[in-house]
Amino acid sequence: MMTESKLSFKHYLIIASMLFGMFFGAGNLIFPIHLGQLAGNHWLSAGLGFLITGTLLPLLAIIAISITKSTGIYDLARPIGHKYALFLMILICATLGPLFATPRTATVPFQIAFASHITKAQQPLALFIYSLIFFAIIFFISRKPAGIIDTIGKLLNPMFLALLAIIFFIAFTQPMGQANLQTASTATYLHGSFLQGFLQGYNTMDAIAGLLFGIAIVTAIRHLGAKNSQDISWTTIKSGILGIGLEALIYLILIWIGATSLAHFKVSADGGIAFNQITNHFMGLTGEIILGIMSTLTCMTTAAGLSTSFAEALHERFHKLSYQQWNFLTCLLSFIIANFGLDTIIAWSTPMLMFLYPLAITLIILAIASPLFGRDHRVYQWTTAFTLIPAILDALASFPPIISKSGWAQALLSLDHQFLPFAQYGLDWFIPALIGLAIGLLIHFTTAKAPLSATDMNN
Structure with a gap:
């Protein structure tokens, strides 16, 4: 070798x-x-x-x-x-x-x-x-x-x-x-x-x-x-x-x-x-x-x-x-x-990237740290679950005005800014992701390690 x-x-x-x-x-x-x-x-x-x-x-x-x-x-x-x-x-x-x-x-x-x-x-x-x-x-x-x-x-x-x-x-x-x-x-x-x-x-x-x-x-x-x-x-x-x-x-x-x-x-x-x-x-x-x-x-x-x-x-x-x-x-x-032109492509790609990047960042960090918690799927799942909703809200805030400035969108974003730190910077996913990670690690280290079962692999 x-x-x-x-x-x-x-x-x-x-x-x-x-x-x-x-x-x-x-x-x-x-x-x-x-x-x-x-x-x-x-x-x-x-x-x-x-x-x-x-x-x-x-x-x-x-x-x-x-x-x-x-x-x-x-x-x-x-x-x-x-x-x-x-x-x-x-x-x-x-x-x-x-x-x-x-x-x-x-x-x-x-x-x-x-x-x-x-x-x-x-x-x-x-x-x-x-x-x-x-x-x-x-x-x-x-x-x-x-x-x-x-x-x-x-x-x-x-x-x-x-x-x-x-x-x-x-x-x-x-x-x-x-x-x-x-x-x-x-x-x-x-x-x-x-x-x-x-x-x-x-x-x-x-x-x-x-x-x-x-x-x-x-x-x-x-x-x-x-x-x-x-x-x-x-x-x-x-x-x-x-x-x-x-x-x-x-x-x-x-x-x-x-x-x-x-x-x-x-x-x-x-x-x-x-x-x-x-x-x-x-x-x-x-x-x-x-x-x-x-x-x-x-x-x-x-x-x-x-x-x-x-x-x-x-x-x-x-x-x-x-x-x-x-x-x-x-x-x-x-x-x-x-x-549709470069400006339009950038305008509509931004919401997708604002949604994908938090999920990608947490996945990358979890994968690198996975040897520390035996790649326990519960740590992955809790972290991702807590990241998902803020990521959706970040994407919503980044859409062109026809969507982001609509009444229903503004109501959701108002709640986002009220309850989640760093929402005004597009980083409202950060604290929830840490909370999800902490819950996942707590479950992992306080219970028997649960490897991926056949049922989990197919869900």
Whole structure:
């Protein structure tokens, strides 16, 4: 059996590169840029909050998969119950698939490359043509994506990082302004920038993506020779410090650049427009063209990976449709939703993320800590039960005004703010989750340990 000590630094670099490539796409460029503009001189505290949900949680998700020896989201959530695990798996796959993440892979490069060069009236038709071509290509390469994604990735990542390095070099040597002199856009960033950054990190979707991609990382580590769970966990941590550490550094620089851009530009509607303006400021039209091409190719590899993962996951559970049929439905639905535009996708994805992230965070923490309580399903169930209702209320508060400002919604949210701490920050799930965890642990340590029975496994 090969142990962790036999893995070389080269192996860590291979896993680190895989981690970075899976998590960092063009979409990860727009949220930190926009966060920097929103936070202004509070960019650093907002950035630290962003790093927790944008980088630390994805790493912990992968570690959770390795510690529990799970084969994916379903297996990880199984102690809570079969129906809940299936529900969570479908919801996360749909969010990362045709509902939000995959359509965003077309709208982000469109926003970066084209939106600022055409009128509002021209954008719907241009987006329709662009997304039609985009997802036609995705459907074609997703038939047998592995080799193509690997080939593009090996060529694309260095080029994309080289472009970023050029922009960063210019930003440091010829800064647009002083970040510490720029005013935050709203009072929420003046007095709660860390929490706002924490919540903005939800938009990367990387923590829930870590639950989906974790098994691929663990499989790759096992392939390199690590066999037992402790070796795999330590390899994941060490590789994660390299790969996700690089991602964290890029995030902080992008947030800083976003803050400095306020010296020349107003806060943009989204980070795609902001990044286009910044690139044009530094490199002119040439930089915009290069960035547009690179972001399109990067998002194509991401879209192919997401559509493939979604189609394979659902085909495995629902055999009546073939992989090709699921893939076609994924691309078709992604194309339709992409044409609602980036702003609409972000607006409607936020409630889903506000619902999923508390459940994902508690599941990740429970999985990592599970050896301490023998993976007792009661600890999982009590914690999740107490997290579920606040998560629903957080989602309700994040819906567009047509829902969140309705009378019945306002009545529920008024009770939420009255009785649950941190509700105004979107963190009303935190205290209930701790209470549920305490009850579950109390039951576990004061009664005989109850392993998963055949009845529990089927509930």
